[in-house]
Amino acid sequence: MNPDLIYFFQTLLNGLAVGSMYSMIAVGYSMVYCLLNRVNFAHGDLYVFGTFISFSMMQIFPIPAAILFACLLAGLIGMTIERTVYRPVRDAFRLVPMISALGAALVLRTIAQIVWGTEALAFPSLLPGGYLEIAGLKLFYKNFVIIGISLFIVIGLTCFMRYTKLGRATQCIVESLSTASLMGIPINRIIPLIYALGGFFGVVGGVAYSSYYGVVSMDMGIWGTIKAWAAVILGGVGTTYGAFIGGLILGLAETFASGYLSSAYKEAVGYIVIIAILMLKPTGLLGKKRIEKV
Amino acid sequence: MKKAALKDFFSKKSTRIFLLAILFAGLTVAPFVTNTLTKRIISTIFIYSLLSMGNMVIGGFTGMLNLGHAAFWGVGAYITAILMTGYNVPFSAAFLAAGIGTALVGLVVSIPCLRLSTDFLSLITIAFSYIFLAVVRNWMSVTKGPQGIPGISCINFFGVDFSSANAVYFVLFAVAVVSFIVISNITKSKFGLAMQAVRDDELGARSAGIKPAQVKILSFVIGTFFAGLAGALYAAYIGYIGPNTFTFDTSTTIFQMCILGGLGSIPGAVVGTVFFVVMPETIRTLAVYRVGVGGVIMLLLMLFRPQGIMGSRAFATKDGIQERIKNKLIARKVANVQKHV
Amino acid sequence: MGYLLEVRDLKMYFGGVHAVDGISFEVGQGEIIGIIGPNGSGKTTLINAVTGVYNPTAGTILFDGMDITSKKMENLVSLGICRTFQNLKLHKALTVLQNVIVGEHLANDSNFFDAVFRTKRFRQNEKRARELAMTELEKVGLAGNASDFVSELPYGMQKKLEIARALVMKPKLLILDEPTAGMNSVEAKEQIDLVKKLNQETGLSVILIEHNMKLLMNSVNRVLAIDAGKEIARGLPSEVQNNSRVISAYLGED
Incomplete structure (x- = not known):
């Protein structure tokens, strides 16, 4: 096969894997974001915190148990953050909950830095190594595992939102918090649950990311929040698979930018793609236009 | 009752003028009686207060979460540094160019708000801050990449050199005071009112004939203009600039200054600046906790006093913890009274 | 000629939902027009389409003889159209x-x-x-x-x-969207009287959207009744009040 073509497909495959990791972080974020339409700055630091915990747990417990424990703990922390930081200011001025979440993020970051230090740590590679070579194209197994996990998560969450009672109730809250509350939907039980789910799947994404690159560091936190937020906005607020597609596009844009331009500009190119798409379609790719109720 | 009396005392115009005069006198005497470190901290406060006041216009008045303010600051600093070291432009001209150039960048960054909602614009400011850093770190021929630009000559207005530490101090002081007056005047005018109207209810503002996109762009231009001036002062004050000063974390800190000081209050921005410049200096040995202290303050502030130190009490929520505790106390008192009856 | 505001065959569709489906009405100088209808009948959508909150799907709106059909709300103020909102839009x-x-x-x-x-x-x-x-x-x-x-x-x-x-x-035409919503009957009466007084003192034209038909009866010149996005009756308040279609729309009969 033509080497240029091989390079293209190789980049595509890498891009899909990177995009899948963004998607994993983004789908969890998407639910939390849609729920109240407030930027949740704590999401990134929460999932990295969870990844750190799984890292420490792995030294003692078997790996699956360690990851599960970290996911559950992150879910619990997510719920706690909702209860202590979000709920009291839910009806406040738009910026207030965002800033309180930022405060929570900074606190989490500091705790992590005190416990695990400020340096990045080497994360064990949990994904299968090796690759299959077809016509000069190296198909890394880890890429497929990552893509598989993220597809599984997004399909699972989409089904959850569509077909379960809890998922439908969540959609009602997304539509209108006050109406949902008036209709007897127990919002104060469902919202923490969604925060917990967001934290849970965030850690899945975080562990996948850290084992893919073999590193975990607290800097991934705010970075993750921004990537997830960007992916959600790009895909369109309000759908789980919108976040998934947004994450994929972001990953592809960055990987192609570093493959063909320069890795120094990859983030910049990612953002330029987002801005360009948003300028063409202000509601995001799959976002529905909301009719403003006056 | 005592609290009310205290409030009265502080809200009196004469008291305020008196306090301001004391502050002014103190700052004037300060460079002659304090050490170099204190002088440097106060000078840093002057520069940062330009940033926080500018961001207050964008965030506190128009309600936009601008998370790229440090990048705008960087634009101003780099314009100054490049003009002064590469083209031998005098500081006075570079100073103006930094303000105007940065305001133009602010204009371009804020133009998407014609089509996008306010929250999406925050994402664009974040994107801008990353794009700025990528360009500065990699455009070696102009910005000298990660090493930064050294050897920027000191502040010099129209041929008068302000090279002594005290002279620089007074230049920064003067610029900060003038900026404070200009920004206060703008925010107290119909432009400031329009910004607040847009912040509180866009549709309501539109029904009064205000065009929200114009107001948002205007506030961006004003805020980034002062960020550009701050950049020029910073470059000439330190004499060296590098990309690591103008990061996302710095933007977050600038925003925190505004929040702590109080949304919609220009004096508040200054108060917030004082805190966030002085706090890291005092716990220098415990650098790890610096971010955490900022975080805890944000949390407590949002839960107990969302309006910040000097913000309008209208930002306090009815549903806030403070209110709920008060209601609980009242309920307990009522129950007590009922028991006795 | 002579009408301050003329709305011709206005349509406002949201996808398949025909929220306003071909409504025409006019407001004369110094008149108070009442627009009534049950909840969800399209009163507010009609006003939003007229005042440029929405961009109407079809139809024309003339103000003082000038076409303002797709003008945005913020540009109508200088022409003299001002409004209030059903859900308060205050700062x-x-x-x-x-x-x-x-x-x-x-x-x-x-x-x-x-x-x-x-x-x-x-x-x-x-x-x-x-x-x-x-x-x-x-x-x-x-x-x-x-x-x-x-x-x-x-x-x-x-x-x-x-x-x-x-x-x-200083509007020429004031559009009030349910100015009495959430008020008790005494307050509502006061509010309507205030509007009436403003109209008499300054000759201000008013469009009053109201859910409660009875409130309008003594204070407006003419009434337009709508249901499901369509006009069901128009004329003097007393005529509309006794119109069988209006009564059935309010009582939910078919």
Whole structure:
């Protein structure tokens, strides 16, 4: 096969894997974001915190148990953050909950830095190594595992939102918090649950990311929040698979930018793609236009 | 009752003028009686207060979460540094160019708000801050990449050199005071009112004939203009600039200054600046906790006093913890009274 | 000729939902027109389409003979169309007085230079804005609350404040979307009387959207009744009140 073509497909495959990791972080974020339409700055630091915990747990417990424990703990922390930081200011001025979440993020970051230090740590590679070579194209197994996990998560969450009672109730809250509350939907039980789910799947994404690159560091936190937020906005607020597609596009844009331009500009190119798409379609790719109720 | 009396005392115009005069006198005497470190901290406060006041216009008045303010600051600093070291432009001209150039960048960054909602614009400011850093770190021929630009000559207005530490101090002081007056005047005018109207209810503002996109762009231009001036002062004050000063974390800190000081209050921005410049200096040995202290303050502030130190009490929520505790106390008192009856 | 506002065959579709489906009406100089209809009949959507909150799907709107069909709300103010909202759109972190001064925005011709340097023109404009705002607050009976924050006012007063904000713009046509919503019958009566008084004193034309038919009967010149986005009756209040289609629309009969 033509080497240029091989390079293209190789980049595509890498891009899909990177995009899948963004998607994993983004789908969890998407639910939390849609729920109240407030930027949740704590999401990134929460999932990295969870990844750190799984890292420490792995030294003692078997790996699956360690990851599960970290996911559950992150879910619990997510719920706690909702209860202590979000709920009291839910009806406040738009910026207030965002800033309180930022405060929570900074606190989490500091705790992590005190416990695990400020340096990045080497994360064990949990994904299968090796690759299959077809016509000069190296198909890394880890890429497929990552893509598989993220597809599984997004399909699972989409089904959850569509077909379960809890998922439908969540959609009602997304539509209108006050109406949902008036209709007897127990919002104060469902919202923490969604925060917990967001934290849970965030850690899945975080562990996948850290084992893919073999590193975990607290800097991934705010970075993750921004990537997830960007992916959600790009895909369109309000759908789980919108976040998934947004994450994929972001990953592809960055990987192609570093493959063909320069890795120094990859983030910049990612953002330029987002801005360009948003300028063409202000509601995001799959976002529905909301009719403003006056 | 005592609290009310205290409030009265502080809200009196004469008291305020008196306090301001004391502050002014103190700052004037300060460079002659304090050490170099204190002088440097106060000078840093002057520069940062330009940033926080500018961001207050964008965030506190128009309600936009601008998370790229440090990048705008960087634009101003780099314009100054490049003009002064590469083209031998005098500081006075570079100073103006930094303000105007940065305001133009602010204009371009804020133009998407014609089509996008306010929250999406925050994402664009974040994107801008990353794009700025990528360009500065990699455009070696102009910005000298990660090493930064050294050897920027000191502040010099129209041929008068302000090279002594005290002279620089007074230049920064003067610029900060003038900026404070200009920004206060703008925010107290119909432009400031329009910004607040847009912040509180866009549709309501539109029904009064205000065009929200114009107001948002205007506030961006004003805020980034002062960020550009701050950049020029910073470059000439330190004499060296590098990309690591103008990061996302710095933007977050600038925003925190505004929040702590109080949304919609220009004096508040200054108060917030004082805190966030002085706090890291005092716990220098415990650098790890610096971010955490900022975080805890944000949390407590949002839960107990969302309006910040000097913000309008209208930002306090009815549903806030403070209110709920008060209601609980009242309920307990009522129950007590009922028991006795 | 002679009508202040003419709406011709206005349609507002949201996907498959025909929220307003071919409504025509007109408002004469100095008239009060009532628009009534049950909940969800499309009254508010109609007004939103007229005032440029939405861009109508089809139809024309003429104001003073000028086509304003796809003009946005912020551009209608200078022509003389002002409105209030069903769900209050006030500026919560501003005081009552400041809220009204917001309405004075367009009339204030201070420029940026004036604002920075506090010129004489700036001070005069600020003084005039405050005085005008106070006058309007007195008209609606809120002068005593000028320095309160909006969130501290009871709901009924907030409704009045919205009217004051609209009045300070010196409109030719004032559109009030359910100005009595959430009020008890005494307050509602007062509110309608206030509108009537404004109309009589200044010759202001008014469109009054109201859910409660009875309230309008003695105060409006003509009534337009709509249901499911279509006109079901129009004419004098007494005629519309006894119209069988209106009665069945309100009682939910078919």
